[in-house]
Structure formats: C-alpha cells, structure tokens
Amino acid sequence: MTSTASHDFGTLPFKDLLSLAQLSREHIDKIFATAAELKKNRELHDQVLKGKKLAMIFEKDSLRTRFTFDVGMQDMGGHAVFMDHRDARIGSRESIKDVAKNLERWFHGIVARTFKHRVLTELSEHSSVPVINGLSDYLHPCQALADTFTLHEKWGGDFKGKKIVFVGDGNNTCHSLIHAAARLGMHMVVCCPEGYEPNSKVVNEAMHIAQETGGDVDITDDVEKGVAKADAVYTDVWASMGQEDEVEERAAVFHDYQVNEDLMELAKPDAFFMHCLPAHRGHEVSAAVMDGPQSIVYDIAENRLHVQKAVMALLINK
Numbered sequence: 001m002t003s004t005a006s007h008d009f010g011t012l013p014f015k016d017l018l019s020l021a022q023l024s025r026e027h028i029d030k031i032f033a034t035a036a037e038l039k040k041n042r043e044l045h046d047q048v049l050k051g052k053k054l055a056m057i058f059e060k061d062s063l064r065t066r067f068t069f070d071v072g073m074q075d076m077g078g079h080a081v082f083m084d085h086r087d088a089r090i091g092s093r094e095s096i097k098d099v100a101k102n103l104e105r106w107f108h109g110i111v112a113r114t115f116k117h118r119v120l121t122e123l124s125e126h127s128s129v130p131v132i133n134g135l136s137d138y139l140h141p142c143q144a145l146a147d148t149f150t151l152h153e154k155w156g157g158d159f160k161g162k163k164i165v166f167v168g169d170g171n172n173t174c175h176s177l178i179h180a181a182a183r184l185g186m187h188m189v190v191c192c193p194e195g196y197e198p199n200s201k202v203v204n205e206a207m208h209i210a211q212e213t214g215g216d217v218d219i220t221d222d223v224e225k226g227v228a229k230a231d232a233v234y235t236d237v238w239a240s241m242g243q244e245d246e247v248e249e250r251a252a253v254f255h256d257y258q259v260n261e262d263l264m265e266l267a268k269p270d271a272f273f274m275h276c277l278p279a280h281r282g283h284e285v286s287a288a289v290m291d292g293p294q295s296i297v298y299d300i301a302e303n304r305l306h307v308q309k310a311v312m313a314l315l316i317n318k
C-alpha cells in the first residue's frame, strides 16, 4: 500500500466484527495492510474518520481496549464517547434493541465489552451501524488480530508451518487466537487441564478452516509435549473477568500450566512469548519470561491501536 493522504483504505464487505470465524484470508490481509500503513504514517491519516463518532459501552474493566479505541478515533479525526456499564449490564435499564436503535441515531459505530456474547449479537441485529466486539465471555477478536499482526511483523508475513501454543484456560482470548491461527495456516496447540478445553464449536470451526489453509488444531493436557518446538507460546489469566470467585480453585487446577523459563526451554530458541495482558507474574507466567528477551507483550499491546484503527477505518468509513 502506498502512502497517500487520500484516506481511501476501502471497506470490508460486512457490517460488524464480532468473530474472526467470519474472516477470509483476504480480509485479514486487508486489515494487516491497512494497520501497517496507519502505523507507519500515523500523522498522515488524521482525517480518515473525520467527524465520525464511536460509542464505547463496557460492562467490564479495560486498559488497552478502552484507550486504544479512544486514541485510535482521535488519531483519525473522530471522537469516542465512553459509557461505563460496570454497574448494570447492557439491557437492564432498557432493552438491548432500544439501546441499539438509539445509538445508531447518534453514532457511526459501537464497540462493546460484554459478559454475554449474545448481547453483542443482539446489538448487531438491531443496529444499522457497525458493532465491534471489544471482548465477550466467548471471543476477543481484536486481541487476536493484534497478536497475529505482531507475528506478521516479526516473521515477515510467513505463517505457514509455524507452531503457536496457547497454555492455560480455553477462554475468549484462546478462542479468537484459534480462529486466527487456523485461517493463517498455523499449527495451533492448546495445552489445558481437563475440563478447561476451548469451546467445541470454535475448535470445529477452526478445523474446518484449517482444512482449507493447511493449518491444524490440537488440544492436549500434556503441556511439555504441547510446547515442544513451538514458534510462539501464549498465555492468559487463569480466571477471566466474571470468574473472580473461581480464582483459588483455578490456581490449583492450573498450577502446572505456568509459562516459565523451564517451559520456554522446550520451545524453539527464538520462540516468542505472548500474553494479551493484564498479566499476573508468578501465576500464569513467571516474571523472568514476562520481562525476558522473548517477550513481545508490549509490541502486541501497541499493535492493538494500529489494528483496531484499521478495523474502524474499514468498517466505519463507508
């Protein structure tokens, strides 16, 4: 993509970004190319979403998602308005349909972070403006786009034959990473204790995608075997937001699933350590790995900004 100030990045042929299962390789390539240009020439593209307004409704805490969507809108000449929904779930004061029907009259796009994924699909059904998933209990697509965009930068775009291993809970972050890895033709391995496997619908969708792309998806409780010769090792918190009452129980169940220096020794010497953040040193990751030379966690966090700007430029700027 050449650097121009024309702001014409084109569009994606769908309204919302709720799941990466819906994305073709061409869609991902377009998001990555747009993100790369927005990153390279950040100052040049300050009119892409001129005058556009983004509603951000969050039922849960956030550092990265909240700030990167807000700053992303500001970077491109738009504006974001945040509504803190931590005290009352979306739909409790008035129906989700009515929330959507109001927001579409004032805003050009909606980012929502919800407990129930169903709230996002309902917002999407009733809203004529794009709805972007800022994390649900089921999926975290913007995270996985930033994760794989970062690997794209590090590996020069070459995903074929790469082994990415997620160690821990088969959660929202894991689910979206599975979708992305399958679409990019990677060998995805999830190492988790019995009972904490990723959702079978996600795994089936990914296996279907992987048949087309030459990728593969494996689930194992054998963490050492799983991590062997990995090109990237990923982990996330053992108890996600909404699972606070399971913290102790999960700490016991996941005790042997910490990503530490001994485990990283089994991966390839140039393997990357990845985490969506927030991280808990001494729990799912040791401080030495989190802060060590293989860690790319802050590169990923930076790329949340560029990738989400690309998603907004391609969805909202129609």
Ligand code: CP
Residues within 6 Å of the ligand: 061, 062, 063, 064, 065, 066, 135, 143, 276, 277, 278
């Ligand atoms: N990784 C991520 O989504 O971070 P926040 O919860 O801080 O938004």
Ligand code: NVA
Residues within 6 Å of the ligand: 135, 171, 172, 173, 236, 237, 239, 240, 241, 276, 277, 278
């Ligand atoms: N799995 C974590 C991700 C946080 C970004 C959670 O849902 O809390």
